[in-house]
Amino acid sequence: MACDATVLAEVKMCSSNYVMAVNDTMNVISGKWKLPIIGSLLYGKKRFKELERDIAKITPRMLSKELKDLEMNSIVKRTVHNTIPVTVEYELTDSGRRFKNVLDVMVEWGLEHRQDVMSEITGGK
């Protein structure tokens, strides 16, 4: 089979490709604020100021920068409306919405892991 993965099942057998694909995903969501932003946008379209209010302690500089990153990576779509004054709406792309699958298993693993660590400490067999 070697390492010429073309099918998902095969990729998963191949260490280097596996790590590469995961790193791809990691790069897209790297940084302190990308997940909060995606999390917020999962609940629907938002405007810049709405996101700023939604996400505690984020500065407009970081919000602007992270939104640009997410837009470049086709996770978020930016739409400017010809209203007065202009309003700008951010929403998830298909890929962005599909990322919820990743978040779901992250939540699951996170919770299970916490339980694991807790039961180790309390000695609960």
Next chain:
Amino acid sequence: MACDATVLAEVKMCSSNYVMAVNDTMNVISGKWKLPIIGSLLYGKKRFKELERDIAKITPRMLSKELKDLEMNSIVKRTVHNTIPVTVEYELTDSGRRFKNVLDVMVEWGLEHRQDVMSEITGGK
């Protein structure tokens, strides 16, 4: 229902808890080298030098630091063997092995996302 999540399904309904659990997961795997280390250990126990050889360009300083982090977070178990000279083995804990579920969906999403972006560029409908 408010925000007093006790069941997974309920947590997923609650934005702030959702984000918190995901951040937990992110913190555990943050950094440039944790995923390569976990990826390598998914293929079985490894000694320090084996990991160092396995993971291209990692320095012993970073490997040591990241292994300590992973150990503290109960992702990796460190065992010292009374051989001469001493050998030290690193292996994944149950939690660590269960993390493969997360990696799997990351690989899946990463590949799908790449296809998405590609088909956008080439204009394939």
Next chain:
DNA sequence: TATACCAGTATACTTTAGTATAGTAGTTAC
């Protein structure tokens, strides 16, 4: 005319993450 909202940008700074390079203590092989 002053204040406030929107969607950001600019500049300077601090903090964190990662790298480079060398060295430790113990053991074995030549």
Next chain:
DNA sequence: GTAACTACTATACTAAAGTATACTGGTATA
């Protein structure tokens, strides 16, 4: 005795990420 292996640690540095603070240009409201 010197070179090499194991499992690291120490020191000093660079680079990347994030923060703080202020400001822009346009519009609307009191």
